[in-house]
Amino acid sequence: MAKLDFGPIADTTRRAEIVALLRRAILAGQLEPGQKLNELRISEQMRVSRAPLREAMRELVQEGILTSIPYAGTFVIDVTAKDIIDAYSLNKVLDEFAIELTWPQRDQRFFDELDRRHEAVKQATRAKDTTRQIETALQLHGLIYEWADNSVLLETWQRLTSRLQMYFALHQRARNEPVPAEDVHETYVALLKGADMRAAQRHAREHIDVDFEELLAYARGLEKRASKN
Amino acid sequence: MAKLDFGPIADTTRRAEIVALLRRAILAGQLEPGQKLNELRISEQMRVSRAPLREAMRELVQEGILTSIPYAGTFVIDVTAKDIIDAYSLNKVLDEFAIELTWPQRDQRFFDELDRRHEAVKQATRAKDTTRQIETALQLHGLIYEWADNSVLLETWQRLTSRLQMYFALHQRARNEPVPAEDVHETYVALLKGADMRAAQRHAREHIDVDFEELLAYARGLEKRASKN
DNA sequence: TCTTGTTAGATTGTCGACAATCTGCTTGTC
DNA sequence: GACAAGCAGATTGTCGACAATCTAACAAGA
Numbered sequence: 001m002a003k004l005d006f007g008p009i010a011d012t013t014r015r016a017e018i019v020a021l022l023r024r025a026i027l028a029g030q031l032e033p034g035q036k037l038n039e040l041r042i043s044e045q046m047r048v049s050r051a052p053l054r055e056a057m058r059e060l061v062q063e064g065i066l067t068s069i070p071y072a073g074t075f076v077i078d079v080t081a082k083d084i085i086d087a088y089s090l091n092k093v094l095d096e097f098a099i100e101l102t103w104p105q106r107d108q109r110f111f112d113e114l115d116r117r118h119e120a121v122k123q124a125t126r127a128k129d130t131t132r133q134i135e136t137a138l139q140l141h142g143l144i145y146e147w148a149d150n151s152v153l154l155e156t157w158q159r160l161t162s163r164l165q166m167y168f169a170l171h172q173r174a175r176n177e178p179v180p181a182e183d184v185h186e187t188y189v190a191l192l193k194g195a196d197m198r199a200a201q202r203h204a205r206e207h208i209d210v211d212f213e214e215l216l217a218y219a220r221g222l223e224k225r226a227s228k229n
Numbered sequence: 230m231a232k233l234d235f236g237p238i239a240d241t242t243r244r245a246e247i248v249a250l251l252r253r254a255i256l257a258g259q260l261e262p263g264q265k266l267n268e269l270r271i272s273e274q275m276r277v278s279r280a281p282l283r284e285a286m287r288e289l290v291q292e293g294i295l296t297s298i299p300y301a302g303t304f305v306i307d308v309t310a311k312d313i314i315d316a317y318s319l320n321k322v323l324d325e326f327a328i329e330l331t332w333p334q335r336d337q338r339f340f341d342e343l344d345r346r347h348e349a350v351k352q353a354t355r356a357k358d359t360t361r362q363i364e365t366a367l368q369l370h371g372l373i374y375e376w377a378d379n380s381v382l383l384e385t386w387q388r389l390t391s392r393l394q395m396y397f398a399l400h401q402r403a404r405n406e407p408v409p410a411e412d413v414h415e416t417y418v419a420l421l422k423g424a425d426m427r428a429a430q431r432h433a434r435e436h437i438d439v440d441f442e443e444l445l446a447y448a449r450g451l452e453k454r455a456s457k458n
Numbered sequence: 459t460c461t462t463g464t465t466a467g468a469t470t471g472t473c474g475a476c477a478a479t480c481t482g483c484t485t486g487t488c
Numbered sequence: 489g490a491c492a493a494g495c496a497g498a499t500t501g502t503c504g505a506c507a508a509t510c511t512a513a514c515a516a517g518a
Contacts, residue, residue, distance in 0.1 A: 012299065012479095013299045013300075013500095013501065013502095014501080014502075015501080015502095016299070038469075039469075039470070040468090040469075040470095048502085048503095049502055049503045049504070050470090050503090050504090051280060051501080051502055051503065051504095052501075052502065052503095054284060054470090054471090055283060055284055055287045055501095058284045058287040058288050058291075059287050059288075059290070059291050061288070062287075062288050062291030062292055063291055064384065070241065070242045070245070070470080070471085070509090071242075071469080071470055071471075071508080071509050071510055072469090072470080072509095072510070072511095073469075073470075074470095082380070083380065083381070086379040086380050086381040086382065087381045089379065090326070090379065090381050090382050090385065093322060093323075093326045094322075097319070097322045150315040150318065150319065151311070151312065151315050152312070152315040152316045152319050152389065152392075153315065153319050155293065156319065156385055156388075159385075160381065163381075241509095242470095242471065242472095243471080243472075244471080244472095267499075268499075268500070269498090269499075269500095277472080277473090278472055278473045278474070279473090279474090279500090280471080280472055280473065280474095281471075281472065281473095283500090283501090284471095299479090299500080299501085300478080300479050300480060300499080300500055300501075301479095301480070301499090301500080302499075302500075303500095459518105460517105460518090461516105461517085461518080462515100462516085462517080462518095463514105463515085463516080463517095464513100464514085464515075464516095465512105465513090465514080465515095466511105466512095466513090466514100467510105467511090467512090467513100468509105468510085468511080468512100469508105469509085469510075469511095470507105470508085470509075470510085471506105471507080471508070471509085472505105472506085472507070472508085473504105473505085473506075473507090474503105474504100474505095474506100475502105475503085475504095475505105476501105476502085476503075476504100477500105477501080477502070477503090478499105478500085478501070478502085479498105479499085479500075479501085480497105480498085480499075480500085481496105481497090481498080481499095482495105482496095482497090482498100483494105483495085483496085483497100484493105484494085484495075484496095485492105485493085485494080485495090486491105486492090486493085486494100487490105487491090487492085487493100488489105488490085488491085488492105
């Protein structure tokens with residue numbers, strides 16, 4: 001018999017689909033930060049009752065991309081410059097840790113998967129699909145977390161990633177211009193394949209800082225605009 | 230006019246109270262790991278309908294202390310030795326980071342609060358209130374996270390703490406003996422008041438390791454027992 | 459004009475009932 | 489006896505309606 005490892009079967013509850021739908025919309029930046037989610041309107045649009053919708057929203061609140069005020073409503077989180085700084089500085093620390101854990105576990109499968117994800121980023125870049133580009137870049141980045149074999153770390157990173165993805169999407173959408181054309185991950189991938197762990201950790205720190213500055217400038221812009229009200 | 234800063238008003242939804250009630254029960258170890266939560270039974274006990282109960286459960290699932298399988302049920306998470314190892318190794322990294330961020334921000338208010346929480350631990354120890362002892366010890370430990378002024382880090386730690394609290398509670402309940410009588414936090418508090426940041430970070434690492442070994446032994450016991458089935 | 463009370467409309471929170479799904483048992487067949 | 493089919497019973501998922509609360513507009517009074 002051929003050895004197949006079947007993945008888990010698809011979630012067939014409405015709730016799970018609503019979660020996925022809402023998350024995608026938020027992370028793609030289709031909903032403005034601070035925007036209120038009207039339960040009745042959304043449930044009618046999705047042709048679902050409010051019960052599973054509300055449960056889905058509860059999940060996303062705990063996931064950190066929605067926020068809820070009793071009897072007032074549920075809102076997309078606001079993005080402040082401080083949030084971005086906080087997320088990034090934590091991300092640096094986690095990156096170093098993830099690389100440390102992953103390092104001794106690298107094998108051929110790791111390198112293959114690294115190339116595969118790198119290729120996906122390049123393809124999205126060529127296709128000028130910005131949303132997909134952000135998504136694939138984060139997936140490339142996430143490999144070290146999946147390989148680190150620490151479930152709590154992975155979970156933490158996934159929560160962090162949700163926000164980073166949202167920040168990037170908003171940023172991209174705001175400046176409304178094609179993405180950085182060429183491949184900024186070449187060095188990162190090469191270092192992960194190499195022999196110098198410290199160098200890889202250092203690069204992860206610095207590479208992050210590049211995008212970070214842009215993103216931060218965007219967030220400051222947002223805050224300035226908000227403070228005018 | 231006297232300057233008062235009013236805190237946020239109490240959550241008055243049933244959902245919020247249910248969340249608090251369930252969380253307390255789980256973290257205190259009153260519900261066994263792996264135990265199923267029957268919605269109908271619990272909702273009748275609490276005199277609420279299933280809707281707010283289910284929403285509350287969704288929150289706790291995302292919080293990481295419950296797990297849900299569609300059409301099968303919602304269960305208290307299982308505790309494996311690996312989970313504890315993972316949580317603790319991440320905790321070490323976060324501790325170092327939190328101390329680093331907090332260090333330049335220490336002031337008199339910080340030291341006062343440190344003493345206050347330390348005192349709370351000692352009081353719970355004297356009263357032999359194990360649940361409260363765990364709770365206060367984690368609150369003492371959490372001060373550096375609250376002071377670090379990084380909302381994402383704080384949130385991450387709170388999630389981690391939920392599990393650690395549960396692990397400790399189970400551990401204490403299992404060995405069923407009075408707690409470590411004397412004050413193991415004296416050095417930690419002293420170092421946080423001192424001038425040597427590295428020393429404080431080092432101690433955080435080592436101090437953790439003490440309790441960790443005990444906890445791990447307990448978890449291994451759990452797994453051995455589970456594998457017999 | 460400013461404050462305070464009132465009211466109508468909209469929205470969120472909660473409820474009880476029904477539909478979909480799972481589990482374990484029974485039954486029938488070989 | 490082994491095994492598959494089918495049938496309750498229990499439990500989770502979803503629905504539509506009602507109750508509680510908030511918001512904003514308006515009126516009354518100082």
